[in-house]
Amino acid sequence: MALLELRDVTRRFGDFTAVDCVNLSIEAGELFTLLGPSGCGKTTLLRMIAGFDVPDSGQILLDGQDIANTPPEKRPIHTVFQSYALFPHMTVADNVAFPLKMSGKTPAEIKKRVEKALEEVQLSRFTHRFPHELSGGQKQRVAFARGLINRPRLLLMDEPLGALDAKLREDMQRELISLQKEVGITFVFVTHSQDEALALSQRIAVMNQGQVEQIGEPSVIYSHPANRFIADFIGKINLMAARVTQVSDNDMTLEIDQLGTTTLPLKQGIKTGDQGVMAIRPEQVSVHALARHAELPHAHTGKVLDFLYVGDVTTYIVELDCGIRVEALLANSSPGRARFFEVGDPVIVSWTREAAQFLMN
C-alpha cells in the first residue's frame, strides 16, 4: 500500500479550478517532488496534504485512512515552510523542541532528542541562539530539524531551498538527500525550480493548470517529456512546429515548417495528421565547422547568430539557412579555449535520429 494516495482530488475557488482531479501515490521512503509553474495548483495540493485546505471532492489517504477532514495538528505530517516560519521568540532549541512539547513528551526525553537532532544538522553550537541571529542556511537546518524531530510519516517542503543563494543551495541539496537517507522519512517537495526538482527527487510529478501532466523519474521526465508543455518547462529545448505526414511500421515522417521533411522512430499513439513540435535538447545538437562537411544525418547549414558564454558551457544560437533558429550547447572541454565559433561563422548543425522527438501540442 502506498504511504500517501490522492484519489480524484479537486479544489475549486469560485470559477477557478486550482486542483483538477489529481491522482497520485507516494511510496514510503520516497523523495517526491510536485513541480510546476506558479499558479499550477501545487501549493494548493500541498496545503490539502498538510491539512490547511480541504478538497471539494476526492480522497487523501495516509496509510489507507482518509485524512481529508483531519485538522493539521492531528496529522502525522509536518511542513517546512518556504520562509521557514521559525518562532522568533524562541531559541533554536525551543523551536526544535516545539513539536515534542505539543505531543506531551517528558522534559528529559525532549532534552535528549533535541540535542541529538541539533547534532545531526550540525547546530549544537547554536542551541541558545535566536532565529534572527542565524544565517539563511542555519535557519533552514533548524526548520528541517524541527520538521523531522517528532518523526512524521511525511515531511512536506515548500520551495525548501528557494531563499538560499546558488552555492549554498547545492550544499543543502546534498545535505538534504543524505539526511533523508539517514532518517528514512518520506519527503515531498513543492517547487517551481526544475533544477531543484531534478537534483532532489526520485520521482517528479509535473503539474500544469491544476492537473498532473506526467509522473516519473527525473531522467525520464527530462529525456522523454510527455508533451510540449513539459519539454518547454523543464530545461531548455529547441521546438519546431511539425506535422505528421506519414506513419509506417517503425518510422514516422514529419513535415517541419521551413525545414522540410524528416523521419523519426515511431512513437506509440501517433497517427498521420497529428500536429505538434519536433523537440531537440540544445546539448544534443552538434555544431561543426563548414569544412568538416562529411555525411552527417539531419545536417543543416547556417550561421552563428550569437553566443552566450557561462564558463563551463557556451550556448550558440545558429540561424539555419531556412530561417529557423537553433540553440546548441557545447561544453568548453578544451582548456584555455573560450569558444569554438565566432558570430557570423558559417557552420553545420546536426543531431541524431534518436535525439529528436515529436511532441503533441
Added chain:
Amino acid sequence: MNRLRLTRWLVSLPPTLFLLLFFVVPSLLMIVTSFRYPGEFGGLAPLSVPATGLAEEGSGLYGLTLETYRFFFSDILYAEIFLKSFAVATATTLICLVMAYPVAMLIARSAKKYRNLMVLLVVLPFASNFLIRIYAWMIILGPESTFSHLINSVLDVLGLEPVMLLFSPFAVLVGTVYVHLPFMILPLYTNLEKHDPVLLDAAQDLGANRWQRFWRVTWPQSLPGVFSGSALVFIPVLGMFAIPDILGGTGDILIGNLIKDQFLGTRDWPFGSTLSIMLTLAVLSVAGLATWFARSRTASSN
C-alpha cells in the same frame, strides 16, 4: 561639525527648550517647594527672615524644612491612599488588557481595508469631551437609570439587597476602564498586526491546538504591546482625579484627588509638592521595573 549634525541640532532645539522651560524647571521648582513652609494664606512662607517685622505677623515660619516628608510618613492614611491608587490602577490595567486583547486581535486579523475604519471607531470617543463622557456615566449608573433598575431587580430576584452603583469604587473602575481602553487597544493592535500569520500555521502543523497556538506563539510575541499598553493605562490612572471626583464616593479618593486638594483646597503647596514627588517616584519605579522586565522577556523577539 558637518551640516547634517547642525541641522539635527537646529531641529531639536525648540522642543528641547520647550521641555526645559515647561518640564525640567517646574519639576525643580516643585522639589524646592516641597522643602518649604506653606504661607499663611496659601502660597509659600518666605525663604529668609524678612527685613521688616512682617514675620511676626505671619506664621513665623521660614527657610527650608523636612516637615512635609515627616508628615507624609507619619500618617498611615497617605500610604493607604497610595496603595489604593495602585490597586485601582492595577485593576484598571488588567481589566483593560482582558477587554482590549480580543478587540485588538479582531482588528489585526480583519481584512486590511476594514482595519483603519475599526481603529477609527476605537478612537472615536475621544471626539467628545472627556468630562461629558464621564457625566454620561453618572446618568447611566445613577439610581434612577434603567441599568441600575435592571441590576437591582436581578439582585432582588436572587434575594439580595439593592446596590448603589454610582459613587462607589465600582463606578470609579467603570470610568477608568472606559476612558483608558483605547490606550490599551491601540498598542496591542499595532503589535498583533505585525505577527506573521505563517507562524500560526507552523505551530498548528507541528501539533499545537488553538489554545497552545495562542499561549505559545501569539501571547509571547505580543508582550511588547502588552507592556506599552499597560504603561499607557497604569500611569495616567495613578494620577487620575476627575473620575474619582465625579463617579466615586467620599471614600474613593486617590492620590490625584489628594494632590489637587492640597493646591486648590487646603492651599498647602509644600505638602502637595511632596505628594507629587512621591507619585512621580512611584510611577518611575513602576515604569523602570516594567521596562526592565519587558527587556529581559522580549530582548530576543526583535
